[in-house]
Amino acid sequence: MSNVLVVVEQREGKLNRVSFETLRGAQQLAAEMGWTLEAAVLGANPADIAAEIAKTKVAKVYALSCAACEHYTPDAYAAALKQFIESKKPTLVLMPHTYQVRDFAPKLTTALNRTLISDAVGYRQDGNKLVFVRQMFQGKFAADVSFAGEAPYFATFQAGAFRGDQVETGSAPVEAVTLNVDASSIRNKPLEIFKEAKQAVDLTQAEVIVSVGRGIKEQKNIEIVQKLAEALGAEVAASRPICDSGWLPMDRQVGSSGQTVAPKLYLALGISGAIQHIVGMKGSRSIIAINKDAEAPIFEIADIGIVGNLFEIVPPLIEEIKKAKGA
Amino acid sequence: MKQVPQKDAPLKLNESATWIRDDVSYEVNEPDAYALEEALRQKEKHGGEVVVITAGPARAQTVLREGLAKGADRAIHLEDNGFVGLDAFNTAKAFAAAIKDEQFDLIFTGLQSDDYGYAQTGVILAQILGWPHATIIMHIDKTDAGIKVKRELEAGFFQNVDMPLPAVLTIQSGINKLRYATLIGIKQAKNKPLRKVTMDEVKSSLGDNMQKIEKLYIPQKTKKTEMLEGPPAEVAKKLVEKLKNEVRVL
Numbered sequence: 001m002s003n004v005l006v007v008v009e010q011r012e013g014k015l016n017r018v019s020f021e022t023l024r025g026a027q028q029l030a031a032e033m034g035w036t037l038e039a040a041v042l043g044a045n046p047a048d049i050a051a052e053i054a055k056t057k058v059a060k061v062y063a064l065s066c067a068a069c070e071h072y073t074p075d076a077y078a079a080a081l082k083q084f085i086e087s088k089k090p091t092l093v094l095m096p097h098t099y100q101v102r103d104f105a106p107k108l109t110t111a112l113n114r115t116l117i118s119d120a121v122g123y124r125q126d127g128n129k130l131v132f133v134r135q136m137f138q139g140k141f142a143a144d145v146s147f148a149g150e151a152p153y154f155a156t157f158q159a160g161a162f163r164g165d166q167v168e169t170g171s172a173p174v175e176a177v178t179l180n181v182d183a184s185s186i187r188n189k190p191l192e193i194f195k196e197a198k199q200a201v202d203l204t205q206a207e208v209i210v211s212v213g214r215g216i217k218e219q220k221n222i223e224i225v226q227k228l229a230e231a232l233g234a235e236v237a238a239s240r241p242i243c244d245s246g247w248l249p250m251d252r253q254v255g256s257s258g259q260t261v262a263p264k265l266y267l268a269l270g271i272s273g274a275i276q277h278i279v280g281m282k283g284s285r286s287i288i289a290i291n292k293d294a295e296a297p298i299f300e301i302a303d304i305g306i307v308g309n310l311f312e313i314v315p316p317l318i319e320e321i322k323k324a325k326g327a
Numbered sequence: 328m329k330q331v332p333q334k335d336a337p338l339k340l341n342e343s344a345t346w347i348r349d350d351v352s353y354e355v356n357e358p359d360a361y362a363l364e365e366a367l368r369q370k371e372k373h374g375g376e377v378v379v380i381t382a383g384p385a386r387a388q389t390v391l392r393e394g395l396a397k398g399a400d401r402a403i404h405l406e407d408n409g410f411v412g413l414d415a416f417n418t419a420k421a422f423a424a425a426i427k428d429e430q431f432d433l434i435f436t437g438l439q440s441d442d443y444g445y446a447q448t449g450v451i452l453a454q455i456l457g458w459p460h461a462t463i464i465m466h467i468d469k470t471d472a473g474i475k476v477k478r479e480l481e482a483g484f485f486q487n488v489d490m491p492l493p494a495v496l497t498i499q500s501g502i503n504k505l506r507y508a509t510l511i512g513i514k515q516a517k518n519k520p521l522r523k524v525t526m527d528e529v530k531s532s533l534g535d536n537m538q539k540i541e542k543l544y545i546p547q548k549t550k551k552t553e554m555l556e557g558p559p560a561e562v563a564k565k566l567v568e569k570l571k572n573e574v575r576v577l
C-alpha cells in the first residue's frame with residue numbers, strides 16, 4: 001500500500017494556512033491513486049497545530065515534537081524529518097513551496113539521497129506514471145516531470161495550486177512522536193524576525209493601482225506611469241525589479257516579498273506575471289494588463305488584456321481618461 | 328553563475344518538446360549577477376579572491392568573461408552541452424567535484440534559475456560539502472565567529488541569522504546595486520585565468536538524474552481574458568469605456 005505524507009508548515013508556533021492548499025491537493029491525489037494520506041507537523045510544541053489538522057480528512061496526524069526545533073533552522077528540521085521519514089517510509093511526501101520549505105527541503109532530500117520536484121502547480125496520471133506539472137522558463141512553458149529511482153519521492157506545491165478552502169473535513173487520530181536532534185549539531189543561530197522601518201505608503205487601502213514592470217525599460221519613463229496614475233486618481237505600484245533598481249521605493253512593491261493588494265482595479269503595465277508578483281495582486285476585483293507579448297503569463301489572470309506597446313497606448317489612454325473625467 | 332535565455336527572447340520548443348531550441352540570445356541569470364556583485368563587495372571590504380564558476384556549453388563562457396570584466400580574479404568552466412540537462416542534484420555534484428581542491432570560505436549562488444527554477448542547487452551543494460547554508464539573502468556582515476546574514480521571509484519580514492564559515496548563501500536580487508564592467512576591466516578579463524573542466528573529469532561523481540522532464544508545452548489557458556484590439560487610439564477609447572461602465576472607476 002502506498003501512502004502520502006503532507007508536512008504542514010509551522011512557524012513560531014503558528015500554522016501557515018497555505019498548508020491547507022497542499023492538503024487539498026494531497027486529498028485529491030490520494031483519492032485518485034487509492035493511497036492513504038497522513039499529515040505531520042514538526043515543532044517544539046506541535047500539539048495544537050496537530051489538533052487543527054486532525055479536523056481535515058486524513059488517516060492520521062503525527063505531532064512531531066523536537067526540542068531543538070523551537071526556532072526554525074535547516075539543520076534541525078532536516079535532521080528531524082529525516083529520522084521520521086526513514087522510520088515511516090512514505091511513498092510520497094508533499095509540502096507547500098514556502099520560503100521555509102525552500103530552505104530545508106533540498107537539504108533533506110539530498111541527505112536521503114532523493115530528489116525534490118519543487119514548486120509544482122499540479123499533478124497528473126500519465127498512463128501509469130504520476131507526473132508533476134511545474135512552470136519553467138518563468139512560466140512561459142509548463143513541464144510534466146516524473147520521478148526516476150526509488151521512493152520516497154518529494155514534491156512541493158506552489159501557492160494557489162489548490163483551493164485551501166475546499167479541503168475536506170474529517171476527524172483524525174493524532175499520534176505524538178518525539179524526535180531527538182542534538183542541539184550541538186545546529187550551526188545557524190536564528191536571531192530576531194523583523195520588518196523594515198514603517199512603510200510610507202499603504203497600498204492595501206488603494207482603490208485603484210497602476211503598476212509598472214520592467215517593460216518600462218528606463219527610470220525616466222516612470223513619469224508616464226505617474227501621469228496615468230494621476231489621471232486615474234490611482235496609487236503607483238511596481239514589480240520587484242523596478243524597486244531593486246531603485247526606480248521606485250521598496251514600499252511600492254507588490255508580491256510575495258512586497259505588499260498584498262486587492263483594489264477595485266489593478267492596471268499592470270509591462271509586467272510579465274511571475275507567480276511571486278501574482279500572489280500579491282490576484283485578489284484584485286478587476287485586472288487589466290498591457291503587455292507587448294501575447295504569451296505573457298499575466299494574461300492568464302487578467303480580466304481585460306491589451307497586447308501592445310505601452311509607450312503607444314498609455315499617452316492616448318491618459319487623454320481619453322481626462323476627456324471622460326471632464327465630461 | 329548560470330547562463331539563461333534572455334528575458335525577452337521568444338522561445339521555441341525543440342523537436343522532442345523536452346527543451347527549448349538553442350538559437351536564442353542568452354544572459355546572466357538575474358540573481359547570479361547580484362551574487363557576483365556581493366562577492367566583489369565582500370572582497371573590497373575584507374580582501375581575498377573572487378572565483379566565478381559556470382556549468383554549460385561553450386557559449387556560457389560569456390558569463391564568466393563578464394564576471395572577470397567586473398572584477399572576479401579567475402574562472403572555472405564546466406564545459407559540455409550535457410550540463411544543460413542535469414537535475415539540481417547532479418549539477419551540485421558536478422560543482423562539488425570541480426572545486427574539491429579549492430579552499431573557499433563562501434559560496435554564493437543565485438536563489439533560483441530563470442530556466443529550471445529549481446531553487447535548489449545552492450542548498451544541495453551545501454549539503455554535499457557538509458557546510459551550513461542560508462537562503463534568500465539580502466545582507467551579509469562579517470562577524471568574529473563567521474557571518475551575520477539577513478534572510479528575506481515572506482510578506483516583508485526578515486530574519487537575521489548568525490552562522491559559521493565556510494557556508495553557502497543563495498542571493499536574492501536587489502541585495503545591492505549592480506556595477507557595469509569598465510573598458511579596462513573588459514580588456515583585463517582576457518588575460519585572467521579560466522580553468523576548463525570536462526564532463527569526463529566529473530562524470531564519476533554524478534549519478535542518474537532522479538527527475539525527468541517528460542515534455543514541455545505552452546500552459547493551457549484557463550481564464551477567458553477579454554482582449555481589446557485595434558490601433559492604440561482606438562484601444563485607449565475602448566478601455567476607457569470599460570473603466571467607466573464595467574470597472575466603474577471613472
Ligand SMILES: Cc1cc2nc3c(=O)[nH]c(=O)nc-3n(C[C@H](O)[C@H](O)[C@H](O)COP(=O)(O)OP(=O)(O)OC[C@H]3O[C@@H](n4cnc5c(N)ncnc54)[C@H](O)[C@@H]3O)c2cc1C
Pocket residue numbers: 212213214215216238239240241242253254255256257258269270271272273274275276277280290291292293296308309310311334438439463
Ligand atoms: C523569492 C522571490 C521573491 C520575489 N518576490 C517578488 C515580489 O514580491 N514582487 C515581484 O514583482 N516580483 C518578485 N519576484 C521576482 C519575480 O519572479 C519576477 O522576476 C518579477 O516579478 C518580474 O518583473 P517584471 O514582470 O516587471 O519583469 P519581466 O519578467 O522582465 O517582464 C517584463 C514584461 O514587460 C513586457 N514589455 C516589455 N516591453 C514592453 C512594452 N514596450 N510595452 C508593453 N509591455 C512590454 C514584456 O513582454 C514582459 O512580459 C520574486 C522572485 C523570487 C525568486
Ligand SMILES: Nc1ncnc2c1ncn2[C@@H]1O[C@H](COP(=O)(O)O)[C@@H](O)[C@H]1O
Pocket residue numbers: 328329330356358359380381382383410415418435436437438439440443444445446447448449
Ligand atoms: N549550470 C549552472 N551553472 C552555473 N550556476 C548554476 C547552474 N545551475 C544552477 N546554478 C546556480 O544555482 C542557482 C539556483 O539554480 P536552480 O537550483 O536551478 O534554481 C542559480 O542561480 C545559479 O547561481
